Amino acid sequence: DQQVKQNSPSLSVQEGRISILNCDYTNSMFDYFLWYKKYPAEGPTFLISISSIKDKNEDGRFTVFLNKSAKHLSLHIVPSQPGDSAVYFCAASGVNYGQNFVFGPGTRLSVLP
């Protein structure tokens, strides 16, 4: 039973446009959400996070939106750059859930020049 879902295995976007990556979760005990970026042959790299007390967090070109009622979050990248091409993982955790992070299956983003 997948508790964190990323229903789009891949996404292609033109350079300079917006990339929107989506993530859905099922467990209401999650209260902290993270996005990681992974290049081939490297470990995941932390990108941005959001706590459930917020609905938006911004860091440069990256913005994460959280809709708790829909159990949905999204990562917006504006403007997209070719160097953003990577696999993006959504992860969730919670103080009352347990001592680990639950990852989604990932979305492969390709930014085309």
Next chain:
Amino acid sequence: DSGVTQTPKHLITATGQRVTLRCSPRSGDLSVYWYQQSLDQGLQFLIQYYNGEERAKGNILERFSAQQFPDLHSELNLSSLELGDSALYFCASTLTGAVNTEAFFGQGTRLTVV
């Protein structure tokens, strides 16, 4: 560079064998997590240690075991290896083991069982 070091980077071994994967967390981090990523899959949580003690267990097989030593490095032992154990194994660390913070990942060990 995340500060988390995993060795070896690659490992090829035969079915039925036993291997040990090693992880050194970021300096000062007390908690270590192990994850398995099979081909085109997400990261599956295996086990977490905090300051030498097991803190949480995920989908870890009985053939697998781990420990965290007094110097805080951790080892993941995989025994009676099967073809299906071929995967990327990642180690991550956090400062306090609290979940409402980011984890830093190593580059992973790619295990191939033949």
